[in-house]
Amino acid sequence: MKVVKFGGSSLATGANLNQIFQIVTADPERKIVVVSAPGKRFKEDAKVTDLLIDLATKALLEEDTTVLFEQIIARYQEIAEQTGTDASIVEQIRSDLKRRIDSDKANPDLFMDLIKASGEDNNAKLVAAFFTGKGIPAQYVNPKEAGLIVTDEHANAQVLSESYAKLHQLRNADQLVIFPGFFGYTNSGQISTFSRSGSDISGAILANAVNADLYENFTDVDAVFTVNPGFVKHPLEISELTYREMRELAYAGFSIFHEEALIPAFQAGIPVHIKNTNNPDSRGTKIVRKRECSAGPVVGIASDSGFSRIYISKYLMNREIGFGRRVLSILEKNGLTFEHMPSGIDDLTLILRGNQLNPTLETRVAEALKRELGADDVAIEHDISLVMIVGESMRHSIGTTHRASRALAEAGVNIEMINQGSSEVSIMFGIKKDFEKTAIQALYQEFFAE
């Protein structure tokens, strides 16, 4: 059997729902459908989830919510009307959202999650009514009843392992299951949401729980591209990549699929197929445990900007036992997490996400490093981009570094940092942000253009 997940852009209009009806009914193995909240109908449109966040915020501030409330209900109503679905479902949704908005606000995080989660929850009810109305009996399944138990870390919930055995029962459902994504329930029965775009996670958990043959993730692009189309026009598509490759690409800006969602699929070895709702016949991209590495060593190129670096030098640093550990302790005390730590003989550099820093904090950290560690020099620099080339077969392919660094050198890109040697599937280059586009284009040319 297959678990199928549809993203918000596949659920924004009645026309979208007719498309997913075609997709689901085209394959009798598609027995569990996970849905997001309705997304954008057009570029400037608002996603229902964003409207719900506004709604919750207004309610918490005790502002008037009437207009926004109606605007949200209108989204469901429009879809119901466009698809000829029984109008009673819209009334159900209205009273559900009313009940939520009137509920206790003592814990704002919990209230926010309660409102946010209604987007998926009510959409699942609507989609179930729609399928049933079209003659395919479908049942909305509530995550609490199904047993999707999560931690109470609101907006960043983690699934608890006991969920899987209970959720396994969904295999035996006699109707098509329509399951709302994005949230579960805590052991005390409260709603708790995954991080944003967490419907991908719900789908992966269900695929794992029911031991699906395939987890199909329908979105609005034909495939994962080898490189960000913002940098290279019409880049090649990736037909197949491994979990590890996907994970590394996701780290540096490939946001097509929620990276946490890979875990449950990875653990059960269930392949993930990313496909386009609007073009279901396209090949898509399959994420698997192992793949044939017949093409070149590189499967994709990713990049992310917004990194900063803290450079620390001290003469004879490498004689000092515990120096690195003490540097990291100072970072931790200041609430900073680091990404990488290249080191020389008498210096080390911390690469971290720049959005954690501000001038006051930078001064404090620099002073602590000098005072507590006796560093000779501490320098902080911003606007570093990390560029990664990713591929399973890279490790055993002599000369990949050479090809990448030649391409960068010929394009006039100075390499500030190379991090190679831990990951078996990637090489990471640190460059100045101004060179990011040039670097990506040069690497694409080198590894994909022939």
Place this chain on the structure above:
Amino acid sequence: MKVVKFGGSSLATGANLNQIFQIVTADPERKIVVVSAPGKRFKEDAKVTDLLIDLATKALLEEDTTVLFEQIIARYQEIAEQTGTDASIVEQIRSDLKRRIDSDKANPDLFMDLIKASGEDNNAKLVAAFFTGKGIPAQYVNPKEAGLIVTDEHANAQVLSESYAKLHQLRNADQLVIFPGFFGYTNSGQISTFSRSGSDISGAILANAVNADLYENFTDVDAVFTVNPGFVKHPLEISELTYREMRELAYAGFSIFHEEALIPAFQAGIPVHIKNTNNPDSRGTKIVRKRECSAGPVVGIASDSGFSRIYISKYLMNREIGFGRRVLSILEKNGLTFEHMPSGIDDLTLILRGNQLNPTLETRVAEALKRELGADDVAIEHDISLVMIVGESMRHSIGTTHRASRALAEAGVNIEMINQGSSEVSIMFGIKKDFEKTAIQALYQEFFAE
């Protein structure tokens, strides 16, 4: 004025002493001479320091020391005879060493240092008598009287900063100063030695203290080579390099000059000139603060084997605050120091000196990493070599990485690790030890052979 230091191989025979006499008297600025203990006269010969270590060991074990004692005295006697120096100095040395060997052995480290230091101390007396006998009045200066105060960390003493002001008075000596290298005195008046080859350190401290114009370090090679002559025949010599370059080269196996000795020179900005006692007219190698970078980006290539790596992977590792710090704490608890820590997204690798490890310790560390950090995988691998290309102008020279990695790729050397981005003056490659020679040759060919 100049401080001149002679290594053991420049002080092994009477002929050597006649050579250093020529060198010292050829330049009236050479006013302070730092001496090592007599070194080897021929390849299979023993250094006096090694004989002294044997002597101290025997004495501590209460074995008979008579033969060894006479063997050591014979070394001074031979030099005195060969140079026609007054025989009374040998009797002085004999009674000094006798007094030392008979002294208190309650603290074996202190006793060992007392015996070891006699090599330099007595040789300084001999050399002073030799110069005086040849008509150049020279005074043996005792480090205690001169004020060279050090920590009591025996065999790894560190100079205390108060030494400098007192030692500065040596500028005013009216005779040639002959100063024994390798040791100083603790605040409580006990001898404490620097690490092995520490006469280089004594010379650098004096050069700093008297604010010398130059610190001349005479040894038995013409210059520092661009690469280990064991790997490449007749490599080019380095005429000038910076302190930082020397420090990086010294890290990875360039042992021509004690790296700690650079610190006092570096702090005072005093150039260090490495020259050949047996060929004083050769250009030698000058270590300076700044140099003209007119040649290629690389000034030298170094390598060192005997590294190991610990690979740790954990899915979503980079989400865990403090993960790196906790890894380093586990290392520290097990008495391990690490050299480098390249990291991927979900893994990190520690590069450390392999001689710290043994199978029991490896098992313990691997288990601690799995148990305390929940690591998915921990793997330990040995026989890694680090190869470094070093040069100040590398940083601003686009394409150095490319040239190096091309050279390695074309030689069939797989790069296991690259560490670039912290040090401004080096790029480090981790490779399997079996490839070390091939890698060095390929890099030499690339950067020096044209």
